[in-house]
Amino acid sequence: MKPEELLELLKHALGGLAKEVTVRKGYVEVLVDADSVVPVANKLKELGFDHVKSVTATDYPKESKIRVTYHVSSYLREDLAKPILGLSVDLPRDNPVMESLTGVWRSSELQEREVYEFFGVTFRGHPDLRPLLLIPELAERRVLRKDFVVKEESIYEGVPHRYQ
């Protein structure tokens, strides 16, 4: 399916729910309000987008927002297997909360846990929201946010003085 056909399909299915539809390199991004994310996800699933490839969050401290994007595509409808659709939501950076989409796409379960630990985004209705990869102490520091700065260490940093 070509991007233009996909745009037409989306326009038809989503109507006014999509705030912004942009053709990016390799995917089509649909931006929606945080309140309408569940109905939009349900509509996309009805169209045939049956699995989540990636739950991607990006931190924009200057605009004070975190954008969460569900990159979805299809296994069961072969003509939809080529396009990737990015369903995006902008969340306020100081209190990022959104509805979990695990009820719509089971395949997002582990990746929502990742976004939770790395960015501190809370997914309401997630069956098991706890850190996945990090230990809890580190997860609390939300390490993939931009204000967590990776400190470059010199070779001898932390080496006792008597060895230096």
Add this chain to the structure above:
Amino acid sequence: MKESPIGTSSSGMLEGQKLQGMVVRRVEKELYEVFIGPQHPGSGHMRIIVRLDGDVIVEADPDIGYVHRTMEKLSEVREWLKPIPLLERMTIIDACNITVPYVNALEKLMDKSPPPRASYLRVLLCEINRVASHLYGFGIFGVFLGHSTMYMWAFGDREVFVELAEVLTGARLTHSYPIPGGVRRDMPQDFPEMARRAVRYMRGRLEEYRRIFVDNPVIVKRLEGVGVISRNKAAELGIVGPNVRASGIRYDVRLAEPYEVYDELDFEIPVFEEGDALARTWVRVEEIKQSLSIIEQAVDWLERHKGEPIIPKEDYDKLPKLHKEVYEKTGRVKLLPVHATMKIPAGKAIARGEMGRGEIIYYVESDGGTTPYRVRVVTPSARNAIVFKYIVPGHRLMDLPAIYGSIDYFPPEADR
């Protein structure tokens, strides 16, 4: 059964009460909680917490992350080229497959495309990697099932392909081969003969594998009807690679969105309907055959097109005289310092590729600077981990290694 006095005294502690170094909590009566791992239960460090009723698993919780290496964060603080050798450490046995989509994402942002010879060289190395990755998977699978011959054979035969990669790139495992716009080295002159010999050898060996492993009645009994994932379940869980193709879904990135020169090559995508551990094993056997055929086609093409460039003309023109000489005499691309500090136009791109274990997807965002603004990577094993939670319950404990091995789960790749 009545609670025994011994039971009362040991559970006489209040829930949540802390002993030194442990928390006491109530477990449902008659259920055993078994912690498998994290010290290398299989092909890397991970833990599966299973709750057992007798020897039937009623609940399984994949506890992963023991080999998390902050790939996404480190990619944000390194210049554009540096994540290539970083990211391939997720799966060193599949290094070209894991870096090609990242490079493709950069090329999409830069509006650059590699010359055909570079694409063929990438595909050649990707398929060598795929065979090696499947053989590694078979070896680990053999260990899981107590079939040590399969382990020895697969790891021995994998060496053939690891050495092939070494001759092509100079490194056995982490090749760092693709660069935006091309590859680092051309193929040595005697490479096509070596590749053809390896292909002939492996075709013969696959027949022996069939006799000793895949058609072995003991192995068939352990795998048939075990860990069945239906077509709809596979789509619901979003699993990838040979696992999804064993459940009757015809999805392979090389077919859905051909990258590099896969649309010019002649190969098939093996699909099985059964969805059990045996079908997943067969998909891998058939895929090795297809990869061997692609390797032959790629070296044939490369022989017919000798002397064609492996980097774009605009990059070649920028090279100083000495670098041009090295490139023409030895086929090696020496990068200039300017590559390390290059800037990439602002934008967002997604690129995907088919690794040995399944689909890998990269989301790369640039703000026009010298480092990526955001790199998101989702590896095949990261997406297959969900199988432990939703497919394993209901099986006997002895089926767990069979399922683990059949989905070819690899913790360092899943944890990133």
